[in-house]
Amino acid sequence: MISLTNYLVVSAILFCIGLYIVLVKRNAIQILIGIEMMLNAAILNLVAFGKFDRHNNGGQMFALFAIVLAAATTAVALAIVLNVYRRYKTIDPDKVDQLKD
Amino acid sequence: MAYHALAAVLLPLLAFVINCFIKGKAAGWVSTIAILLGSVVSIIVFNHTFNTNTIHVSRLWFTIGDTQVYAGILLNNLSILMLLLVNLIALPVHIFSMAYMGHDQRYGRYFTCLSLFCFSMLALVVVDNMVLFYAFWELVGFSSYLLIGFWYKKEKAIQANKKAFIMNRIGDIGLLIAILLLYAQYHTFDLIKLFGQGGLVSQSFIKNGMWIATGASIPAVWQYIACGGIFLAVCAKSAQFPLHTWLPDAMEGPTSVSALIHAATMVAAGIFLLGRVYPMFNTAELDALAFIGCFTAFMAATIALTQNDLKRVLAFSTISQLGFMVMAMGINAYASSLFHLVTHAFFKCLLFLVAGVVIHEMQHVKDENQLDIDPQNILYMGGLRKKMPLTFIAAIIGGAALVGLPLTSGYLSKDGILIQAFEWSDTKSVGYKIVPIMMLITSWLTAFYVARLIFKVFFGRLRVLDVKPVVLCHISDGGWQYRVPLILLSLCCLFPVFSLNPLLYEQSWLFKAFTTPDHLERMNIYHTIIPAGLNILSVAVIYYAYAVYIQERKMLPFAQNNWVFDFSYNQWYFNKAYHTLFVKPVLALGEGLFWFDRKVIDGFIQLLQNILLWLSKVADVMDRYVIDGFLHLLTAIVQYIGNFVRSFQTGRVQYYLLSMLAVIVAWFIFKTLI
Amino acid sequence: MSAANILFYIMSFIALASAGYVAVSKNLVRSVFIFFVTLFALAGLYVLALADFVAVTQIVVYVGGILVLILFAFMLSGRETLNVLQHPDRSVWKITNLPALLIVALLFIVLINVILKTDADHLGWISDSIKTKNYITNSGDMTGNIGVNLMTRYLLPFEIISILLMMALVGAAHLSRKESVE
Numbered sequence: 001m002i003s004l005t006n007y008l009v010v011s012a013i014l015f016c017i018g019l020y021i022v023l024v025k026r027n028a029i030q031i032l033i034g035i036e037m038m039l040n041a042a043i044l045n046l047v048a049f050g051k052f053d054r055h056n057n058g059g060q061m062f063a064l065f066a067i068v069l070a071a072a073t074t075a076v077a078l079a080i081v082l083n084v085y086r087r088y089k090t091i092d093p094d095k096v097d098q099l100k101d
Numbered sequence: 102m103a104y105h106a107l108a109a110v111l112l113p114l115l116a117f118v119i120n121c122f123i124k125g126k127a128a129g130w131v132s133t134i135a136i137l138l139g140s141v142v143s144i145i146v147f148n149h150t151f152n153t154n155t156i157h158v159s160r161l162w163f164t165i166g167d168t169q170v171y172a173g174i175l176l177n178n179l180s181i182l183m184l185l186l187v188n189l190i191a192l193p194v195h196i197f198s199m200a201y202m203g204h205d206q207r208y209g210r211y212f213t214c215l216s217l218f219c220f221s222m223l224a225l226v227v228v229d230n231m232v233l234f235y236a237f238w239e240l241v242g243f244s245s246y247l248l249i250g251f252w253y254k255k256e257k258a259i260q261a262n263k264k265a266f267i268m269n270r271i272g273d274i275g276l277l278i279a280i281l282l283l284y285a286q287y288h289t290f291d292l293i294k295l296f297g298q299g300g301l302v303s304q305s306f307i308k309n310g311m312w313i314a315t316g317a318s319i320p321a322v323w324q325y326i327a328c329g330g331i332f333l334a335v336c337a338k339s340a341q342f343p344l345h346t347w348l349p350d351a352m353e354g355p356t357s358v359s360a361l362i363h364a365a366t367m368v369a370a371g372i373f374l375l376g377r378v379y380p381m382f383n384t385a386e387l388d389a390l391a392f393i394g395c396f397t398a399f400m401a402a403t404i405a406l407t408q409n410d411l412k413r414v415l416a417f418s419t420i421s422q423l424g425f426m427v428m429a430m431g432i433n434a435y436a437s438s439l440f441h442l443v444t445h446a447f448f449k450c451l452l453f454l455v456a457g458v459v460i461h462e463m464q465h466v467k468d469e470n471q472l473d474i475d476p477q478n479i480l481y482m483g484g485l486r487k488k489m490p491l492t493f494i495a496a497i498i499g500g501a502a503l504v505g506l507p508l509t510s511g512y513l514s515k516d517g518i519l520i521q522a523f524e525w526s527d528t529k530s531v532g533y534k535i536v537p538i539m540m541l542i543t544s545w546l547t548a549f550y551v552a553r554l555i556f557k558v559f560f561g562r563l564r565v566l567d568v569k570p571v572v573l574c575h576i577s578d579g580g581w582q583y584r585v586p587l588i589l590l591s592l593c594c595l596f597p598v599f600s601l602n603p604l605l606y607e608q609s610w611l612f613k614a615f616t617t618p619d620h621l622e623r624m625n626i627y628h629t630i631i632p633a634g635l636n637i638l639s640v641a642v643i644y645y646a647y648a649v650y651i652q653e654r655k656m657l658p659f660a661q662n663n664w665v666f667d668f669s670y671n672q673w674y675f676n677k678a679y680h681t682l683f684v685k686p687v688l689a690l691g692e693g694l695f696w697f698d699r700k701v702i703d704g705f706i707q708l709l710q711n712i713l714l715w716l717s718k719v720a721d722v723m724d725r726y727v728i729d730g731f732l733h734l735l736t737a738i739v740q741y742i743g744n745f746v747r748s749f750q751t752g753r754v755q756y757y758l759l760s761m762l763a764v765i766v767a768w769f770i771f772k773t774l775i
Numbered sequence: 776m777s778a779a780n781i782l783f784y785i786m787s788f789i790a791l792a793s794a795g796y797v798a799v800s801k802n803l804v805r806s807v808f809i810f811f812v813t814l815f816a817l818a819g820l821y822v823l824a825l826a827d828f829v830a831v832t833q834i835v836v837y838v839g840g841i842l843v844l845i846l847f848a849f850m851l852s853g854r855e856t857l858n859v860l861q862h863p864d865r866s867v868w869k870i871t872n873l874p875a876l877l878i879v880a881l882l883f884i885v886l887i888n889v890i891l892k893t894d895a896d897h898l899g900w901i902s903d904s905i906k907t908k909n910y911i912t913n914s915g916d917m918t919g920n921i922g923v924n925l926m927t928r929y930l931l932p933f934e935i936i937s938i939l940l941m942m943a944l945v946g947a948a949h950l951s952r953k954e955s956v957e
Contacts, residue, residue, distance in 0.1 A: 002783050002823060004895040010787045010820070012886040016879050017794045019762070023755055023875035027803060029845060031755075033810055036841065037794060040817050043833075047826045049895075052904040054911050057924050063821075063829045064921075065936050067836050072943035074841045078848045079950035097752025762878050769885045 007048035015041035028081045028091040032074065039070045102150050103158040103174045106184060106227055109142040113219035120213040128209040129202075132216045133195040139223070140188040147185045150176055152614050157293055159229055168288065175229035175292055178614050179376050179439065183226035186443055187366050189593070190450050191219050193586030194361040197454055200582030201357050201461060211251060211355070218244035222366050226373060230290040231280045234377075238276060238338075241370060242269040245362050249354040261350035268347040272337020276374075279330030282323055283381075286314050292377060302381045328386045331378055332393070339371025339423045342397040346675050348420055352412040356460055359412060360453030364419050365446035372426045372442050379435060388533075391431025391525075395536045398424025400673055402546040406553070407670040411456050411477045414554050417672075418503065419449055421543060428540065429518045432525040436615035441514035443611060444599065448502035448511055451590035455496045458583050459485065459558060462576045463565075469575070472568055479557040481568070486559035488576040493559050495587040500551045502594045504639055505544060507632075508603050510594050515544070516632045517606035523627045541635065548639040552646035560651050604632070783823050790816035807845060814838055825911045828918050 014037060021034030043063045050059020085091050116135035120128045150156060159173025176184075195215070202211050221240035228234050243266075250262030284290060287301045295302050305314035312324040335341060340348035351363050362368075375390075382390070401420035408414045422445045429438035462485075463476035474481050486493040502511035522537035563574070578584055592598070600609035607613075671677070749760070793812040800806040814837045821830035895901070904910050911917060925933050 002780055004901070005890060006783065006787075007820075007824065008890045008893075008895055009887065010791065012883060012890060013791055014794055015886070016883040017791070017798050019882065020875060020879045021798050023759055023762075023879065024798075024872050029848065030803060030806065032845070033797060033807065036810075036837075037797070037813065040814070043829075044817060044820060044824075047821050047824045047829055050829075050911075051825050052901050052910045054904075054909045054917075054920075056928060057917065057921050060826050060829050060917070060921060061924060061929050061932075063826065064832055065932060067829075067832055068936055068940055071836050071840050072940050074844060075947040076943050076950070078844055079947040082848060082951045093754045759875060759878060762882065766878060766881045766885060770881070773885070773888065 004048055007044060011041045011044045011048075014038075014044070026092045026094060028084065028093060029078075031093065032077055032081070035077075036070060036074065039066060043067065102146050103156050103176060105142050105146045106174055106176055106181075109139040109146065109184060109188065110220065110223040110227055112136070112139040112142075113216045113223065117213055117216040117220060120209060120216060124209055126208065128212040129195075129199040132212040132219075133192075133199060135216065136188060136191045136195050136219060139219075140185075140192050143181075143185045143188045146176070147181055151178060151181050155293075155297075157229060159291075170232060170290055171230060172233055173229045174227050176227065179373070180226045182439070182443065182611070182614075183369075183373055184223060186369075186446055187219065187222050187226065190365045190446055191361060193454070193589050194357050194450065196582050197360070197457065197586045198355075198357040200580055201457055202355060207251070211248075214244055214247045214251070215358070215361070218248065218362060218367075222370070225370060229292050231283065231292065231295075232290050234292070235273075235276060235280055238334075238370070238374075239273060241367055242266065242273065242338075245269075245351075245367055248358040248362060249351045251354055251358065255353060257350075258353040261347075261353040265347040265351050268344050269337050271344060272334040275330035275333025275337070277330070279327045279334070279378075282327040282330070286312065286317055286319060286323070286327075288317075296378055296380045300380070302378075307383070325386075328382060331374065331381075332386075332390070335371035335375055335427065336393070337371075338374070339368050339427065340397075340420050341371070341393055341424065341427055342400060343675075345397060345401070345420050346672070346679060349413050349416040349672070352410070352416050356412065356453060356457035359416075360450045360457065363416065364449040364453050368419060368423055369426075369442050369446060372423070372430070372438060375427070375430045376435070376439060379430070387431045387433065389431070391428045391536055394424045394426070394428030394431055395539050396424070397421070398428060398543045399539045399546075400424075402543045402550065403669050404672045405550040406546060407666060409478050409480050410475070411460065411479050411482075411554070411558070412453075413477075414479070414550060415449070415452055415456060418452075418547070418550065421547065422449065422503070425515065425518055425540070425543075428522070428536065432522050432536070434518055434521040434525070436612050437514060437517040437521055437606070439615055440599075440606070440609065440611050441518055444502065444510035444514040444594070447590055447593040448499045448509070451495055451499040451587065451594055452503065454583075454586055454590065455492055455499060458489065458492050458579055458587070461579070462489065466565060466574060466576065470569060472565065474565065474568060479554065481565045482558045482563070483561040484559070484563045485576065488574070489578045491578040491584055491587060495591045496555055496559065498591045498594050500555050504548045504551050504643070505635065506639065507636060508596050510596055510599050512603075512632070512636075513596060513600055513606040513609055513612075516635065517612065519544070519635065520606075520627045520631050523631060541631075544635055545638055545642050548642040549646050552643040553650060556646060556650040779823060783820070786816050786819040786823065789813075790820065804849070807842065811838060811842060814842075825913055825917075828921055 018034045018037030018041060021037065022031050025031050025034065043066050046059045046063040046066065048059075050057065050061075050063065053059055081091055084096060088096055090096070112135040113132070116132045119131050123131070156176040157173065159171040162170045162172035164170070195212075198211065198215065202208055205211060218241065221237050221244055225234065225237035225241055228237060246262050246266045246269075249265055250258050252258045280290070283295060286305070287295060289295060289301070294300055301314060305312065307313070307321045307324060310321050311318045312321045333344070336344040348363055348368070352359055354363075398421045401417045401424060405414050405417035405421065408417060422441070426438045426441050426445070429435075429441060459482065460476050463474075463482065466472070467474055467476050498509065502509035505511045505515040519537065519540055522540055526533045526537050578587075596603040599611055600606065602608040668674070790813050793809050793816065796809050797806045797813065800809065814833065818830040818833045821827070821833060
């Protein structure tokens with residue numbers, strides 16, 4: 001029997017690594033990967049707790065929905081990245097700063 | 102008949118209105134035809150009404166409180182006579198003007214003003230209440246003002262019309278005061294009710310220092326003030342001492358205007374006013390009137406002796422003759438006064454028209470030869486008798502009438518006045534003898550200056566030749582517009598018009614119309630002696646003048662440069678005296694006020710202004726450095742904060758996320774620790 | 776120390792190590808492929824949490840869908856993009872990364888703190904679930920139960936999520952087409 005705390009700690013570490021990627025990387029696609037990583041950390045939590053809901057399967061259901069949503073967001077995000085590249089000839093988010101005053 | 106009279110009055114008004122809208126030479130014909138029709142109508146009125154009953158037609162004009170003021174026409178002998186006189190004088194003057202003003206650029210305006218004047222004068226003589234009388238009195242003064250200043254580009258004309266207007270205003274104030282006092286006492290403006298037979302004025306009397314009328318009594322001093330106001334009005338309008346100085350200056354207007362207004366009609370308005378309100382004077386006031394007239398007549402005659410301006414001589418002669426009329430009013434010779442008014446109107450108008458012709462021709466000579474002379478100065482004239490015989494004859498007739506030689510109308514009226522003056526002085530104390538004696542002397546002086554005038558102008562040689570030896574002289578009597586008026590007026594100056602007997606004024610129809618039968622008898626010796634003595638001496642004086650001016654004998658009793666001459670030549674220094682006594686103080690007062698205004702009031706305002714300026718500068722400094730400084734400090738702080746905050750807005754998404762996380766972490770730590 | 780526990784630690788180590796490599800790798804393409812490993816390892820963890828259907832879905836959707844999509848994105852972007860991306864101009868341990876590292880570390884401490892304080896194994900509803908035998912054992916097949924639940928209890932979210940998915944795909948296709956009109 002694996003303790004829930006173990007899952008949570010793994011999830012927290014994974015989340016922090018994802019967050020670090022998002023903060024540090026100078027590449028939109030890598031940032032996207034970081035986001036996916038954070039999402040997976042959350043899904044891991046859902047699945048871990050879902051073990052204790054046999055009848056309704058709430059945790060697993062939301063894990064499924066989250067995976068589908070991740071797919072949708074990735075598709076849209078990649079389309080946006082392509083457009084940004086087409087316009088600015090770069091995908092470094094630091095260089096896309098025209099909203100600055 | 103009242104409507105006929107009304108038509109005669111309104112015809113010039115119609116001409117005035119038409120002339121306001123048309124241009125060109127038609128104006129003269131419009132005005133002249135209006136006057137011609139007016140003359141015809143007034144002759145009809147005169148034939149029907151003169152020496153019959155009084156006609157009085159009136160309508161309710163307006164109501165103030167309990168007072169109903171009526172407006173209407175009053176036709177009695179006096180007003181009918183004046184109506185006819187004004188029309189008959191105006192007609193030849195209009196005809197004369199058509200030629201005299203023919204080359205003037207503002208021909209139309211001249212006749213417009215002239216028609217306005219005729220309307221005002223005619224209305225003045227027929228109105229039946231004091232309010233309307235006052236209105237037309239003012240209108241007459243105003244149209245006179247317009248005509249004196251007709252040549253508005255001449256500086257002297259402008260000065261003259263201002264002087265005339267201001268002096269007339271003084272008289273107008275007197276008349277207004279008198280009217281208001283009469284209304285306060287009698288509660289009516291109606292001339293009939295006031296001055297008619299057995300009217301309110303004749304019923305009132307002064308007793309114990311109170312002026313008592315039916316139902317009212319006020320202190321007697323008001324009665325004197327009312328009479329004084331009337332005197333003032335008469336003095337201003339009829340150019341009596343002390344308000345006479347405007348009339349000589351008024352000669353700056355066109356000569357035809359001088360003939361109509363300042364010789365024959367308007368100046369007679371004062372006498373007419375005296376005639377209208379005659380019943381209100383008591384004996385003392387009449388005596389004052391007599392002395393005023395007497396003094397004016399004498400003074401003006403002495404001035405006329407030395408004047409060189411043709412029109413000015415005639416102007417002073419007019420003042421002198423008006424003095425005769427006023428004096429005649431004062432000595433109870435009511436009928437003679439009016440008689441003299443009528444005859445004087447004719448012969449003075451005639452003389453002015455003669456002067457107009459002469460001046461016109463002299464102007465021609467001046468223009469043709471480009472001489473630098475005054476065309477009105479008699480010292481440049483002379484010998485004109487052969488060149489303009491008709492004018493000469495007219496001048497002789499007019500002059501004879503003015504002197505009062507037999508066979509002329511002047512003889513009848515003037516001698517009547519003199520005779521009655523002597524009769525009047527008999528009833529008074531010895532001191533009053535001075536009046537008739539001065540009038541006699543005045544008559545002889547008149548003879549002298551008239552003779553001087555005629556000799557200088559028509560006899561001898563043309564003195565323009567002294568200025569320039571060879572001159573072109575196209576001098577003649579002029580066209581029919583000149584001849585017809587002269588002939589017409591000359592005929593009116595002769596005795597048959599007024600009396601079939603050339604020597605006895607009592608036989609005159611005009612005299613009879615205004616007097617009671619008992620005056621008509623030749624009561625005493627004066628009726629024979631005075632005309633005879635007067636005329637014999639007059640002829641002697643004329644001969645003396647002939648000797649002096651034609652034969653050029655040195656017979657003048659004094660040189661032409663001593664103080665007597667200067668006194669006369671400078672018109673008794675009245676102008677200078679008035680200038681010193683009234684004009685200069687007023688100007689000085691004005692300058693003083695100007696100085697006060699400039700220095701004190703303006704200075705005070707300047708001080709206030711400086712204080713305000715100083716205050717505003719302080720406020721400016723306060724505003725600029727304190728308030729604005731504070732605001733600038735605030736804005737600087739805000740700007741600094743804004744810039745500081747803006748520096749966070751790098752546009753870098755990850756930076757934002759980092760900041761966000763930092764806040765969240767800080768929050769968590771904060772919650773955990775506390 | 777059961778076999779499940781040993782498998783859990785192995786899987787956890789693989790997942791975390793590969794994730795860490797993704798974080799420090801300079802090479803974009805390599806990091807993408809290492810991310811596969813993380814996902815596979817996570818799928819293994821799901822299995823260990825007795826959620827086999829979710830694990831399969833994870834592999835199908837992420838590995839078969841998302842990562843392929845990312846690779847397509849590279850290829851569509853053209854070679855020069857890859858060239859630029861392959862030469863990142865800064866190292867991972869640069870001083871500029873220090874604040875991020877600090878924040879992440881602090882957050883991690885906070886999270887661990889929270890997790891340890893929570894003591895998830897003894898929460899109220901988990902204890903209830905154990906008492907009422909309402910927990911998944913490794914003997915049964917849950918796929919049928921999931922299918923029934925999807926079509927009954929979670930029908931509305933299911934339909935909504937399908938519509939959302941369609942909209943997202945249409946939108947993505949619209950965004951990424953070439954704007955030849957301009």
